[in-house]
Amino acid sequence: MRIAVIGGGISGLVAAYRLRQRLGEGADIVVVEQGPRLGGVLHTGELAGEPLDLGAEAFVGRRPEVIELMGELGLDDQLVRPAGKRPLVWAQGVAHPLPGRTLMGIPSDAESLRGLVDEETLERVAAETQRPLAWPPGDDVSVHSLVADRFGAQVVERSVDPLLGGVYAGISASIGVRAALPALADALDGGAPSLTDAVRQAMPAPSTAPVFGGLRDGYGTLIAALTEASAARVVTTLAATRIAAAPRGWVVDPLGLVDAVVLATPAPVTARLLHYVAPEAAAAAGEIELSSSALVALALPRDTVLPDNSGILVASGEPLRAKAFTLSSRKWPHLAERDVALVRASFGRFGDDSLLSWSDDDLVAAAVADLSTVTGIPITPVASAVQRWPGGLPQYAPGHTTRIATLESAIAPLDGLAVAGAYLHGVGVPACVATGTAAADRIAKSLTSRVE
Ligand SMILES: Cc1cc2nc3c(=O)[nH]c(=O)nc-3n(C[C@H](O)[C@H](O)[C@H](O)COP(=O)(O)OP(=O)(O)OC[C@H]3O[C@@H](n4cnc5c(N)ncnc54)[C@H](O)[C@@H]3O)c2cc1C
Incomplete structure (x- = not known):
């Protein structure tokens, strides 16, 4: 055979x-x-003499x-398991805690968004349960159109897009509710009276089990x-x-x-x-x-004072080139043991392949400048690695x-x-x-x- x-x-x-x-x-x-x-888009390269994933770095361990x-x-x-630190989200030129109690950034209550969105949006989210929701069972729309309609554009740009950008190198306009959030679609099909109710029904039960895993x-x-x-x-x-x-x-x-x-x-x-x-x-x-992306891995002096968070996601519309930073040495205890501090900067959102033609030097320079902006500290890499992923992720x-x-x-x-x-x-x-x-x-x- x-x-x-x-x-x-x-x-x-x-x-x-x-x-x-x-x-x-x-x-x-x-x-x-x-x-x-x-390996395809799974690729372990080398940075500062040690292995480092330059494509996927984790998996859902549940x-x-x-x-x-x-x-x-x-x-x-x-x-290996992550340290359990939360990411930040960079919006309006400020780093905020990533909202809790959300389903892929879609809130289950207004309070979790306080500080990240304006008062008008908070009121709109809080009042969403009062507005009738029309969802024909079996329907499918983009995450953007559903969330923007119910909660407003700020929730999409500052809470949903940063997370979808990480998973699909996508934007909420390129991702459908039914495939990306099947439990939410089920709740809507089942007659949830509002998006807030649907999110509450679809959220996984709280668990102490670690969400992610990785390979040492x-x-x-x-x-x-x-x-x-x-x-x-x-x-x-x-x-x-x-x-x-x-x-x-x-x-x-x-x-x-x-x-x-x-x-x-x-x-x-x-x-x-x-x-x-x-x-x-x-x-x-x-x-x-397909959506393309590029990754810049930076090795920084070990004593670089990075925020004590797993990463920094960037809201859409911010004047930065990078869409996310993984603070790898903070996120993963096994990487914290290394002689250098490790950061991965991700570039690329659906519909914009221009970054694939940037030189390695330009990508590294953009990663360094943007990381310095979001952390507020000077960034002086001792080594870097660049990996492009043309068409790496289906939408x-x-x-x-x-x-x-x-x-x-x-x-x-x-x-x-x-x-x-x-x-x-x-x-x-x-x-x-x-x-x-x-x-x-x-x-x-x-x-x-x-x-x-
Ligand atoms: C930057 C990035 C970060 C990611 N991070 C994570 C993460 O942290 N956690 C997670 O769970 N997932 C993550 N993913 C997603 C996950 O890594 C991929 O979805 C998965 O690895 C895809 O595997 P695959 O085998 O289906 O496709 P691919 O890895 O794309 O493999 C397909 C293979 O087919 C080959 N091929 C194409 N055409 C031909 C041909 N005509 N003949 C022969 N061979 C051909 C290609 O060269 C390639 O090697 C990430 C993806 C990317 C791009």
């Missing part, structure tokens, strides 16, 4: 590893990756997928362990250009005939590859847009869940073909791991039934 996994990001590598588990050592599993290295995977791969000792030496350790455990043949710097149906399998150009194929590529690539074999699925995938626009349902039902009848990736059921690493596992299960079932 020969199975091709196209795309060597976390989704593809998990699919390859699970296929090995399901099909045994006799299966010929080939991972085809167009870039020079595996979901089981990554922690279970780490356990299976013998990486339990790599699991970076995601690179997970990528390396997965690759090894998959025992797959890895072909890098090779792009799959076309797939076509064959009598008992698929032809993948330029690889050749395979029994089954997993497409673990970004949505636009998946759209191109599916064009001739599943036009409806291809059309759905082709509607998904979950309004209608996303319908689009994905269309895509999945269009490929359901195609025996031996599966898809996985960040554009399907969540951009976070745990969701990607889940799609890789589901794709492997689908292929293994199909191949096993053929043998029987």
